[in-house]
Amino acid sequence: AQSVAQPEDQVNVAEGNPLTVKCTYSVSGNPYLFWYVQYPNRGLQFLLKYITGDNLVKGSYGFEAEFNKSQTSFHLKKPSALVSDSALYFCAVRYSSASKIIFGSGTRLSIRP
Amino acid sequence: DGGITQSPKYLFRKEGQNVTLSCEQNLNHDAMYWYRQDPGQGLRLIYYSQIVNDFQKGDIAEGYSVSREKKESFPLTVTSAQKNPTAFYLCASSPTGGVRETQYFGPGTRLLVL
Numbered sequence: 335a336q337s338v339a340q341p342e343d344q345v346n347v348a349e350g351n352p353l354t355v356k357c358t359y360s361v362s363g364n365p366y367l368f369w370y371v372q373y374p375n376r377g378l379q380f381l382l383k384y385i386t387g388d389n390l391v392k393g394s395y396g397f398e399a400e401f402n403k404s405q406t407s408f409h410l411k412k413p414s415a416l417v418s419d420s421a422l423y424f425c426a427v428r429y430s431s432a433s434k435i436i437f438g439s440g441t442r443l444s445i446r447p
Numbered sequence: 448d449g450g451i452t453q454s455p456k457y458l459f460r461k462e463g464q465n466v467t468l469s470c471e472q473n474l475n476h477d478a479m480y481w482y483r484q485d486p487g488q489g490l491r492l493i494y495y496s497q498i499v500n501d502f503q504k505g506d507i508a509e510g511y512s513v514s515r516e517k518k519e520s521f522p523l524t525v526t527s528a529q530k531n532p533t534a535f536y537l538c539a540s541s542p543t544g545g546v547r548e549t550q551y552f553g554p555g556t557r558l559l560v561l
Contacts, residue, residue: 343487366547377451377537377552378490385547424489428546434505435550437489 338427340438355410357425364430367408372422450474451553468523470538478544479521484535497544
């Protein structure tokens, strides 16, 4: 079945430390992968996406993600976390054979000063 | 959130009442989408439209209806048949319905039941 998983409900990181938010997807044709961020009572903001080509994708606000086909993962990373990065993060996948995008359940990222 | 507006920000529904959520975009996008967000469940697709005067059901269309009479507008009606409508509703659009396209989201409408 086509699916995406975010195995951690919450990630806690100290400001200035590197952060990783995990995402894995099921193998079902060619996946197109997306990361979004949501601040409280707001809509989702697009961060980055992987379509094809270079496995390392750079996006907004210093975030990047690496597409790893062998591990079916697309983890979101940032070298140095900011308190303002605290938010809810969604990974999403869309397959070349599918008509809709599938969202993960979200990971709440908390950056402590 | 720029380019996509949703109104109202908060909406209260009484028992047996139909309510309509507005979604407007000025991005000249062909495709538009409605999602429902519940805590801990991510986003679930209600309806989507890839072109004017055409729309398809998503995963949880029961109790909802839509129309797409204009390219820039995709209103969602929550009918009395939707027994658990309390949620955060998000509208999105993309240039086309293609699988590589990024969807851009509005600020959302929170629907509460009185």
